[in-house]
Amino acid sequence: MDFKNIAFAAALAVSSQVFAVDAILFVPETYPIGEVNQGDVKHISLKGANVSQKEITLENVMGQGVGMSNFKYPTKIAPGGAINIEFDMDFSGMEGPINALVVMVGTDGKPYTASLEGFVKTPVFFGEKMFDAGYYSKGEKREWTFYVWETDKKARPDITLDAASSKEFSIKKKNVMLNIDKLDEIKEGGKVPGIKVTLSTKGLKREGWELKQKSIRKVVSFKSKKFPKATPEVLVVGYWNE
Known part of the structure:
Protein backbone atom coordinates (compact mmCIF):
# COMPACT_ATOMS: atom_id res chain seq x y z
CA MET A 1 0.00 0.00 0.00
CA THR A 122 -20.45 34.20 -13.65
CA PRO A 123 -18.90 36.67 -16.12
CA VAL A 124 -22.03 38.87 -16.14
CA PHE A 125 -23.64 40.33 -13.01
CA PHE A 126 -27.30 41.32 -12.76
CA GLY A 127 -28.24 43.99 -10.22
CA GLU A 128 -31.60 42.24 -9.75
CA LYS A 129 -32.63 38.67 -10.47
CA MET A 130 -36.35 38.43 -9.64
CA PHE A 131 -39.31 40.53 -10.77
CA ASP A 132 -42.95 40.51 -9.64
CA ALA A 133 -45.68 40.57 -12.29
CA GLY A 134 -48.37 40.74 -9.60
CA TYR A 135 -51.82 39.55 -10.66
CA TYR A 136 -51.46 39.23 -14.39
CA SER A 137 -54.15 38.99 -17.09
CA LYS A 138 -53.43 37.58 -20.55
CA GLY A 139 -52.01 40.25 -22.87
CA GLU A 140 -51.09 42.75 -20.16
CA LYS A 141 -47.77 44.57 -20.31
CA ARG A 142 -45.32 44.60 -17.43
CA GLU A 143 -41.97 46.40 -17.40
CA TRP A 144 -38.93 46.31 -15.14
CA THR A 145 -35.58 48.14 -15.22
CA PHE A 146 -32.27 46.86 -13.86
CA TYR A 147 -28.52 47.18 -14.36
CA VAL A 148 -26.02 44.66 -15.74
CA TRP A 149 -22.21 44.72 -15.80
CA GLU A 150 -19.31 42.34 -16.31
CA THR A 151 -17.94 40.80 -13.13
CA ASP A 152 -14.39 41.98 -13.87
CA LYS A 153 -15.77 45.52 -14.41
CA LYS A 154 -13.53 46.06 -17.46
CA ALA A 155 -16.00 46.10 -20.34
CA ARG A 156 -19.68 46.59 -21.12
CA PRO A 157 -21.80 43.40 -21.35
CA ASP A 158 -23.13 42.28 -24.74
CA ILE A 159 -26.16 40.36 -23.46
CA THR A 160 -29.30 39.75 -25.52
CA LEU A 161 -32.40 37.62 -24.96
CA ASP A 162 -32.16 34.02 -26.11
CA ALA A 163 -34.59 32.80 -28.78
CA ALA A 164 -37.04 31.10 -26.40
CA SER A 165 -37.37 34.05 -24.02
CA SER A 166 -37.76 36.56 -26.89
CA LYS A 167 -41.13 34.96 -27.69
CA GLU A 168 -42.63 36.39 -24.48
CA PHE A 169 -40.27 39.24 -23.59
CA SER A 170 -38.34 42.10 -25.17
CA ILE A 171 -35.54 44.32 -23.89
CA LYS A 172 -34.22 47.83 -24.45
CA LYS A 173 -30.62 48.64 -23.53
CA LYS A 174 -28.86 51.88 -22.68
CA ASN A 175 -25.12 52.24 -22.10
CA VAL A 176 -24.34 53.73 -18.67
CA MET A 177 -21.48 54.10 -16.21
CA LEU A 178 -22.32 52.62 -12.81
CA ASN A 179 -21.45 53.08 -9.17
CA ILE A 180 -21.77 49.60 -7.63
CA ASP A 181 -20.19 50.27 -4.24
CA LYS A 182 -23.52 49.28 -2.64
CA LEU A 183 -25.33 46.52 -4.51
CA ASP A 184 -28.64 47.48 -2.93
CA GLU A 185 -28.18 51.08 -4.10
CA ILE A 186 -26.75 50.87 -7.62
CA LYS A 187 -26.40 54.34 -9.14
CA GLU A 188 -25.48 55.79 -12.50
CA GLY A 189 -22.48 58.09 -12.77
CA GLY A 190 -19.72 55.79 -11.53
CA LYS A 191 -16.67 54.18 -13.15
CA VAL A 192 -18.00 50.73 -14.09
CA PRO A 193 -19.21 50.30 -17.70
CA GLY A 194 -22.64 48.71 -17.73
CA ILE A 195 -26.04 48.72 -19.34
CA LYS A 196 -29.47 49.76 -18.15
CA VAL A 197 -31.91 47.06 -19.23
CA THR A 198 -35.66 47.52 -19.54
CA LEU A 199 -37.38 44.13 -19.65
CA SER A 200 -40.95 44.11 -21.01
CA THR A 201 -43.57 41.42 -21.44
CA LYS A 202 -44.98 40.84 -24.91
CA GLY A 203 -47.94 39.02 -23.40
CA LEU A 204 -47.14 36.01 -21.26
CA LYS A 205 -48.43 32.67 -22.51
CA ARG A 206 -50.27 30.14 -20.40
CA GLU A 207 -50.00 26.72 -21.94
CA GLY A 208 -49.13 23.12 -21.18
CA TRP A 209 -48.56 22.45 -17.48
CA GLU A 210 -49.11 26.16 -16.74
CA LEU A 211 -52.83 25.74 -17.44
CA LYS A 212 -53.12 23.89 -14.13
CA GLN A 213 -51.07 26.42 -12.16
CA LYS A 214 -52.32 29.66 -10.63
CA SER A 215 -48.80 30.94 -10.06
CA ILE A 216 -46.52 32.38 -12.74
CA ARG A 217 -42.88 31.35 -12.95
CA LYS A 218 -41.06 32.46 -16.08
CA VAL A 219 -37.31 32.01 -16.44
CA VAL A 220 -35.98 34.73 -18.74
CA SER A 221 -32.69 33.60 -20.30
CA PHE A 222 -29.98 35.74 -21.85
CA LYS A 223 -26.96 34.98 -24.02
CA SER A 224 -23.60 36.59 -24.71
CA LYS A 225 -21.33 36.28 -27.75
CA LYS A 226 -18.33 37.16 -25.60
CA PHE A 227 -19.18 34.46 -23.03
CA PRO A 228 -20.98 31.74 -25.03
CA LYS A 229 -20.99 29.25 -22.14
CA ALA A 230 -22.55 31.69 -19.68
CA THR A 231 -26.25 31.22 -18.88
CA PRO A 232 -27.46 34.39 -17.17
CA GLU A 233 -31.13 34.31 -16.15
CA VAL A 234 -33.74 36.31 -14.26
CA LEU A 235 -37.04 35.09 -12.86
CA VAL A 236 -40.50 36.64 -13.32
CA VAL A 237 -43.12 35.52 -10.80
CA GLY A 238 -46.76 36.37 -10.15
CA TYR A 239 -50.31 34.99 -10.34
CA TRP A 240 -52.72 34.56 -13.19
CA ASN A 241 -55.69 36.90 -12.78
CA GLU A 242 -58.54 34.46 -13.31
Missing part, protein backbone atom coordinates in the same frame (compact mmCIF):
# COMPACT_ATOMS: atom_id res chain seq x y z
CA ASP A 2 1.48 3.39 -0.98
CA PHE A 3 1.46 6.54 1.17
CA LYS A 4 -1.73 7.91 -0.37
CA ASN A 5 -3.64 4.70 0.32
CA ILE A 6 -2.34 4.59 3.90
CA ALA A 7 -3.46 8.18 4.50
CA PHE A 8 -6.83 7.44 2.94
CA ALA A 9 -7.40 4.37 5.11
CA ALA A 10 -6.33 6.24 8.25
CA ALA A 11 -8.73 9.09 7.50
CA LEU A 12 -11.59 6.63 7.07
CA ALA A 13 -10.70 4.91 10.34
CA VAL A 14 -10.86 8.22 12.22
CA SER A 15 -14.13 9.16 10.54
CA SER A 16 -15.71 5.80 11.40
CA GLN A 17 -15.32 6.59 15.09
CA VAL A 18 -17.43 9.72 14.71
CA PHE A 19 -20.22 8.60 12.40
CA ALA A 20 -22.69 5.71 12.59
CA VAL A 21 -21.14 2.28 12.06
CA ASP A 22 -23.52 1.36 9.23
CA ALA A 23 -22.42 4.01 6.76
CA ILE A 24 -20.56 4.92 3.62
CA LEU A 25 -17.91 7.52 4.36
CA PHE A 26 -16.00 9.69 1.90
CA VAL A 27 -12.62 11.39 2.08
CA PRO A 28 -12.73 14.30 2.14
CA GLU A 29 -16.13 14.38 3.88
CA THR A 30 -17.16 17.31 1.66
CA TYR A 31 -15.78 17.19 -1.88
CA PRO A 32 -14.17 20.54 -2.83
CA ILE A 33 -15.36 21.48 -6.31
CA GLY A 34 -13.39 24.72 -6.11
CA GLU A 35 -14.09 27.63 -8.45
CA VAL A 36 -15.64 26.86 -11.82
CA ASN A 37 -17.00 29.04 -14.59
CA GLN A 38 -20.70 29.18 -15.34
CA GLY A 39 -21.40 26.73 -18.16
CA ASP A 40 -18.44 24.46 -17.42
CA VAL A 41 -18.91 20.69 -17.24
CA LYS A 42 -16.67 18.87 -14.76
CA HIS A 43 -16.12 15.13 -14.24
CA ILE A 44 -16.16 14.32 -10.53
CA SER A 45 -14.95 11.21 -8.71
CA LEU A 46 -15.93 10.64 -5.06
CA LYS A 47 -13.82 8.11 -3.14
CA GLY A 48 -14.96 6.43 0.05
CA ALA A 49 -15.52 3.11 1.80
CA ASN A 50 -18.12 0.95 3.46
CA VAL A 51 -17.12 1.19 7.14
CA SER A 52 -19.97 -1.01 8.35
CA GLN A 53 -19.88 -4.71 9.16
CA LYS A 54 -22.23 -5.75 6.37
CA GLU A 55 -22.35 -5.64 2.60
CA ILE A 56 -24.20 -2.66 1.12
CA THR A 57 -26.07 -3.13 -2.14
CA LEU A 58 -26.91 0.06 -4.03
CA GLU A 59 -30.08 0.31 -6.09
CA ASN A 60 -29.60 3.83 -7.42
CA VAL A 61 -27.42 6.93 -7.18
CA MET A 62 -28.71 10.40 -8.00
CA GLY A 63 -27.96 14.08 -7.55
CA GLN A 64 -30.07 16.23 -5.27
CA GLY A 65 -30.50 19.32 -7.42
CA VAL A 66 -29.59 20.01 -11.03
CA GLY A 67 -26.58 19.47 -13.22
CA MET A 68 -25.54 15.92 -12.30
CA SER A 69 -25.66 13.09 -14.85
CA ASN A 70 -23.93 9.95 -16.16
CA PHE A 71 -23.50 8.30 -12.75
CA LYS A 72 -21.19 5.29 -12.47
CA TYR A 73 -21.10 3.32 -9.23
CA PRO A 74 -20.57 -0.21 -7.86
CA THR A 75 -23.67 -2.26 -7.12
CA LYS A 76 -22.19 -4.10 -4.13
CA ILE A 77 -19.74 -2.78 -1.54
CA ALA A 78 -18.22 -5.35 0.80
CA PRO A 79 -17.55 -4.52 4.49
CA GLY A 80 -14.43 -2.36 4.49
CA GLY A 81 -14.55 -2.19 0.71
CA ALA A 82 -13.78 0.92 -1.29
CA ILE A 83 -16.39 2.80 -3.31
CA ASN A 84 -15.92 5.20 -6.21
CA ILE A 85 -18.83 7.32 -7.47
CA GLU A 86 -18.25 9.08 -10.79
CA PHE A 87 -20.50 11.56 -12.60
CA ASP A 88 -20.52 14.71 -14.71
CA MET A 89 -21.66 18.05 -13.28
CA ASP A 90 -22.91 20.81 -15.56
CA PHE A 91 -22.69 24.29 -14.03
CA SER A 92 -24.97 26.00 -16.55
CA GLY A 93 -27.61 28.13 -14.84
CA MET A 94 -25.66 28.18 -11.55
CA GLU A 95 -23.84 31.04 -9.91
CA GLY A 96 -22.23 31.87 -6.59
CA PRO A 97 -21.78 29.38 -3.72
CA ILE A 98 -23.16 25.89 -4.32
CA ASN A 99 -23.81 23.06 -1.88
CA ALA A 100 -24.88 19.82 -3.49
CA LEU A 101 -25.65 16.26 -2.37
CA VAL A 102 -25.20 12.92 -4.05
CA VAL A 103 -27.74 10.43 -2.71
CA MET A 104 -27.06 6.69 -2.81
CA VAL A 105 -30.08 4.48 -2.16
CA GLY A 106 -29.65 0.91 -0.94
CA THR A 107 -31.92 -1.95 -1.95
CA ASP A 108 -33.31 -1.78 1.61
CA GLY A 109 -34.36 1.83 0.98
CA LYS A 110 -31.68 3.31 3.22
CA PRO A 111 -30.08 6.50 1.85
CA TYR A 112 -26.40 7.41 2.05
CA THR A 113 -25.15 10.87 1.11
CA ALA A 114 -22.01 12.61 -0.08
CA SER A 115 -21.70 16.39 -0.03
CA LEU A 116 -19.96 18.79 -2.40
CA GLU A 117 -19.31 22.50 -2.25
CA GLY A 118 -17.80 25.09 -4.54
CA PHE A 119 -18.28 28.44 -6.23
CA VAL A 120 -19.57 29.16 -9.73
CA LYS A 121 -18.15 32.31 -11.29
